[in-house]
Amino acid sequence: MTSLPAPRPGQKKLGLVIDLDICVGCHACATACKEWNASGHMGPLPDFSPYGDEAWGVWFNRIHSFEEGEGEGARTIHFPKSCLHCEEPACVTVCPTGASYKRAEDGIVLVNESICIGCKLCSWACPYGAREFDADEGVMKKCTLCIDRIYNEHLSGEDRQPACVMVCPVGARHFGDLGDPESAISELVAERRGRDLMPELGYKPVNKYLPPRPGRMQRTQPAPPSTRQSAGHASATEASTGDKLLRWVDRLLSR
Amino acid sequence: MHPARSIVFFTTASGAGFGLLALLGLCAPLGFLPESGWFAFVALAAALALAVGGLGASVLHLGRPERAWWAFSQWRSSWLSREGVMSVLTFLPTAIFGIGWVFFGATRGFIGLCGFITAAFAAATVYCTGMIYASLKPIHQWHNKWVVPGYLALGLMSGLLVLDFLVRFWMRRATGLALITLAVIVIAWFIKERYWLFIDTTSAASTVASATALGSRGRVRMFEAPHTQENYLLKEMGYQIARKHSRRFRPLARISGFLFPALASLLATILGGAAGIVLTGLAMASAALGLLVERWLFFAEAKHTVTLYYGADAV
Amino acid sequence: MSSEHQGAFAPAKSPQERSFLERLRSYFSPHEVIDTSPKISDEVKYTTCYMCACRCGIKVHLKDGAIRYIEGNRDHPVNRGVICAKGASGIMQQHSPAKLTKPLKRVGERGSGEFREIEWDEAITTTVDWLSKIRATDPKKLAFFTGRDQSQALTGYWAAQFGTPNFAAHGGFCSVNMAAAGMYTLGGSFWEFGEPDWEYTRFFMMFGVAEDHDSNPIKIGLSGLRRRGAKFVSVNPVRTGYSAIADEWVGIRPGTDGLFVLALIHELLAADKIDLDYLASYTNAAWLVIQAPGSADDGLFARDENGDPMVLEASGSLASATAAGVTVRFVGDAVLPDGRRAVPVFQLVAERYLDSSFAPEAVAEACGVPASTIRRLAAEIAQVAFEDVIELPVAWTDWAGRRHETMRGRPVSVHAMRGISAHSNGFQTCRALHLLQILLGTIDVPGGWRYKSPHPKPAPPGPKPAGRPEQVVAGKPLPGIPLGYPMSPEDLIIDADGHPARIDKAFSWDAPIAAHGMMHMVIANAAKGDPYPIDTLFMYMANMAWNSAMNTAETIRMLTDKDAATGEYRIPRIIYTDAYYSETVAYADLVLPDTTYLERWDCISLLDRPIGGADGPADAIRQPVIVPDRDVRPFQDVLIELGARLGLPGFTTPEGEPRYPGGYPDYIVSHERRPGVGPLAGWRGLDGNHPGRGAPNPHQLQRYIANGCFWKYPLPADQLYFKHANRAYLETAVMMGLVDSAKPIVLQLYVEPLQRFRLAAQGHGSVVPPAEHRDRIATYFDPLPFWYMPFEEARIDREAFPFHAVTQRPMQMYHSWHSQNAWLRQILGYNRLFINRVTGHALGLEDEDWVWVVSHHGRIRVPTKLMDGVNRNTVWTWNAIGKRAGAWNLALDSPEFREGFLLNHLISELLPPDGDYQFPNADPITGQAAWYDLRVRIERVATGEADRTAPLFNVIGHPGSLARPPGILRYFAGLDRRGSSQ
């Protein structure tokens, strides 16, 4: 349904939380997503010119990287991005056919491939670049939040998670109900002050990003006096090495 | 945004087509047009050819054109659907009005009413077209108050230019029409200039910092893109026009789209006759070129927020 | 099952059955019905990933005979369920159009790619024919070198059985500096043989690591550190990957880590922040070193009549260092029975590193790290080590039988890899790191750095290299494996005149402790016939004509170089085994196509590079999960068959029949290296109840498969730390056959074997280096770590070549393997030369400018990219992305060819000449290739110059038998919704 479903009280909002503090930019979540979804609900995810120049393909998740700041305290940040399953997604409302829709029961934004006409308007309407055109089938595709995993009864409970979450080696990706303030994932967002991307556009993304923690340049301050003293001592008084050795002369220890 | 040829052509042609249709629907009942069946036929045929040709191009642009009928279903929320619905709806009164006018020379009463409805619907269609773009928040160059007026004015202007040209085969002098044309050209030009001024002097609230929710440590800039090769997003939305090109194309759009048509129209009004036909023909052709350039720029200069993830600082 | 989101489009009702109104409604609000519970697979097979050397456990889901999905095995000790970008792209490796399809015999010139497809029969007969002649006359004329393989226990054994000393795997160009420095110091090492105590460490320093072999374990570990709030410092000229998530990034100037670390040591010594108790108990800190300059045993340990080192007792008398309960002195002169002087190792350590030349101020500029930072880091280390002591409530008993009620540890840990090892001062730098760890008392303690099983081994471990000229006998096996650990010059593999006796010159005076061989020298030496010509070069899984070559252009030339007199190739025969059409295949005379990792048995053995962790030994297998669709054979099967056909004793029965008729799986189960010790340690014994040691178990592989293809022996809590001195652990290790005796492993601050080489350089002993080597040996074989400027930097004009140039492993690519992978190559299809923004702007450069990068040896033309997180004196790029046009079955306009590049073209395998002798561009002790010593300058290209990388080599043709790559790939396992199969 192109019009958005009216949010229900206690609306379930399934989504991802991505921890920019520990993402190392390994691309595992990107290829695991590709792998799962290639034969999944929206599969195939075609690749064009796969062994030639200008190879490109349909991917639901991509890893960007940025540098932030200069000099001390600057950081390199790896930034994975997939559909944010927005609460107010214009990608849905602009769709002329109803192919693009937001599920009432869990808020997942999907494309019904069987009626999509491939007008691409939804991809223009998505500020985040989360829509992927399948030029082979002529239809739009996108992250399904692994809808064919998270409810899949052929999978054990702990496996009912998106492929990208399961694979992440550093555990930088979390999946859960962001509509439930008591859920573990919501608490994580609250604790780490999870952020919205481009909040100014009013799409109200469900997915949240946990900002990098400040680097602990100095774990504790001040430095232990002994080191500073003797370091100062060493350069200031130029005591001979022989003198410095004296303090170990009487240090006897049993082997 | 990638200026796809089909879309550039579609919006320009259908703008002119619906503009002309609106003018015919409005002016014929008011009796401002030559009372000739042939004129009615030619003018309507031109309007429909432009409108339908434009729509056709846009359907062919679809990934799955055979399913285009689905696009009429979501008029409650989608401007694209509304545009589709309106464009088709427009053809209903047009059909009655056209048959009455062309075959029966009727322009009053019910037929005239259908003419007015045609005019209103055609205008609404152009309005919807404008809104498709103006409603897209991720594109600052589209999501602003100059876009819809621009679409409306340019549709009207191109319709007028065609009309002025056609009318001259039947009327030696159409001074009123010519003056209106001239006025609309000036208005459209003004709107376009204001639009350009707007996009040159403002940028979106979104920046790479807001797009990434970073920035507390200082400037944010891209280090590596996710893939070394261009993906769909970049092909579609990452189109970047070099500043020097936009500097080169804008004068072309100005001269060819506005200045020359205005001068030619003026001269045509003064000279009239065959010269008038030639001049308005030239004005029309020049405007067509100018508006294609303008429309190409409309896409090429539009920056999508997705580019913030691919190296743009601001959009 | 479909979701509760039912709608009018439920397929249960056909459109005809629906009313018009229903249809109209569904037109305006269409609902999709989703199968949220599709069946995932028909079958799940466990095996071990081999998209890189990390050896993660995987589950391969198969559907309709195709691979539906590969995921991590949650129970697996290495990856605990996760996999990496490469691992998750295994499907595309299996579908690579570059897969070789049939044995090939060269018909055109080498490098032309013109081959004739032959049958396996012919391939094997030809090989046997070539090799049997060599074995019957002069076995060393076969050089057998293997690259990325994980079957070195088999290949090394095969080489020894064949009788050639000319065997090595890739370690020599990889990280032998780390391995050797660690093995001689700790009996364990960084690399994949040790790991930080991820659970308890509170201060972790990582030196020069971009990805490493422990790909997933490191990631899992780092994430734990950050969650726990432990501090993570990354010392690396580049701030990407792991460094990006570090609390502190120390953007050091390449090649200066030794100085930096010795300055930390200086600070800790000055502040007396060292663990003397640990030093007394577990190290040779108190051992006495003879101080008798000029004599033949100067600098060796003072030993008693049993040959045991001695210590200075509190009372001033001498005692055996092996005795327990002796109270020792760390400082003070001892007088030996013969009247000479000796001092404890610790005194030498303190004297050397307290010197003001190691003060932070003295090294700051060279390292590019402010003195205040060095000082602060030292203080932080000291604080964590001495104030955050961890005490686990676990009682244990040490080697001397003393019971300790707790396990105490100083939670500071270190990990290091190729940023240290790929320099010509890497051995001593790695030693410096170990010295730091030992002084802090953080080896195998809670929170410190831990041995991974099967380590620790004695430092250094027993076996010496086999292959001295007298050991190489026609038709006979070698008495041991060609690689090992020399203890003194007598163990070198040289002839009576002191000339190298191995083709790679490993274990010669060029590189006496080349414990892993020197693979990077093989082609150059063989082509020059230096030290002697060989007949056949047999290579396995090593792309030696491209990304593992130094001086690529010359390597390619040498592979095709002919003797003008005879018209014969200088390397007469090349046999190569690869699974894909790599750059090297085109240079082979005979190509033996291998299977993919999903199609074969493999064995990740304790005898080789196992998956053991700090909490216990482990090993693993691969099992075939799909059947090859081509005429290819697992190389191990081929090798075993060759062994049998050549009549190698280890591969034939006394009756001359093949010993392992069932091929590799047969060998894995039934081969015994020593009684009861075989390739796999799990489920040994006929009943499968003997871990580590026991009779072969015919059902062993089934037991592995039932357990997810791995075996693990979790050590009990009281054996988890202090393994080098933990009686219970050492006894377990003996029981399992990991070590020979339960004697404690003493950590070697001072490495005596190095001094033996040094003494030889001073003319002592029977085996002394030739004149041109003396200075070098005398200088670099310092038994205590020191820093020296990397050789290339020291030799060239530093003003003319102002920048360091290094490479990094991209996390999503494994060497040259993955440009053929349709998914991975989209992520990294070309590389750029990354330059610091300030430096770049000073050179007038912007992103995407083309520049020439010039070294003393060559020049390449490449595109640039500016960034901030890189040392200002350093430029870098991703490794092995550039490919040679024609290889890998990629289209000729592929970006890997046009815009991708290698730094290898700039790296010489030899140092700029110094006198008459040209030394290898390598560490003087281990022969480790010094990839990261490279110095360059950057020149802008002339305007209008081509925007393609240079040098471009001519296109190599490829055999027509390769698959034709598709223009669109629509992978879908099984039948897709449109009913078509992929």
Ligand SMILES: Nc1nc2c(c(=O)[nH]1)N[C@H]1C(S)=C(S)[C@@H](COP(=O)(O)OP(=O)(O)OC[C@H]3O[C@@H](n4cnc5c(=O)[nH]c(N)nc54)[C@H](O)[C@@H]3O)O[C@H]1N2
């Ligand atoms: N500039 C620069 N050069 C470097 C390095 C660097 O850091 N910088 N690093 C060096 C280091 S540490 C190393 S280890 C080397 C690595 O260099 P190589 O050992 O040459 O490694 P690969 O490129 O992985 O090539 C191995 C070959 O294995 C083949 N292969 C893959 N899978 C299989 C299989 O299942 N069976 C068989 N038979 N073959 C297979 C591949 O097709 C490829 O041709 O590179 C070295 N070169």
Ligand SMILES: Nc1nc2c(c(=O)[nH]1)N[C@H]1C(S)=C(S)[C@@H](COP(=O)(O)OP(=O)(O)OC[C@H]3O[C@@H](n4cnc5c(=O)[nH]c(N)nc54)[C@H](O)[C@@H]3O)O[C@H]1N2
């Ligand atoms: N994804 C992936 N994983 C791999 C491989 C692969 O090709 N791809 N290859 C495998 C192999 S064979 C190996 S040997 C390992 C190697 O694993 P790593 O040790 O991680 O190897 P490199 O990528 O060479 O990383 C060396 C790091 O040292 C830094 N560096 C360079 N010079 C210096 C220096 O002087 N000092 C310091 N402190 N840092 C320096 C570089 O910036 C780089 O970050 O990785 C293994 N794992």
Ligand code: SF4
């Ligand atoms: S991220 Fe884009 S595609 Fe996803 S819901 Fe939001 S607007 Fe739609």
Ligand code: SF4
């Ligand atoms: S491309 Fe498909 S899903 Fe997107 S707006 Fe058009 S019809 Fe809707």
Ligand code: SF4
């Ligand atoms: S939730 Fe599933 S579809 Fe979405 S990015 Fe993750 S793996 Fe891909």
Ligand code: SF4
């Ligand atoms: S898998 Fe995890 S660490 Fe790797 S890129 Fe994705 S989020 Fe980052």
Ligand code: SF4
């Ligand atoms: S780290 Fe290596 S072994 Fe592990 S999943 Fe990745 S490619 Fe496979």
Ligand SMILES: [Mo]
């Ligand atoms: Mo390596």
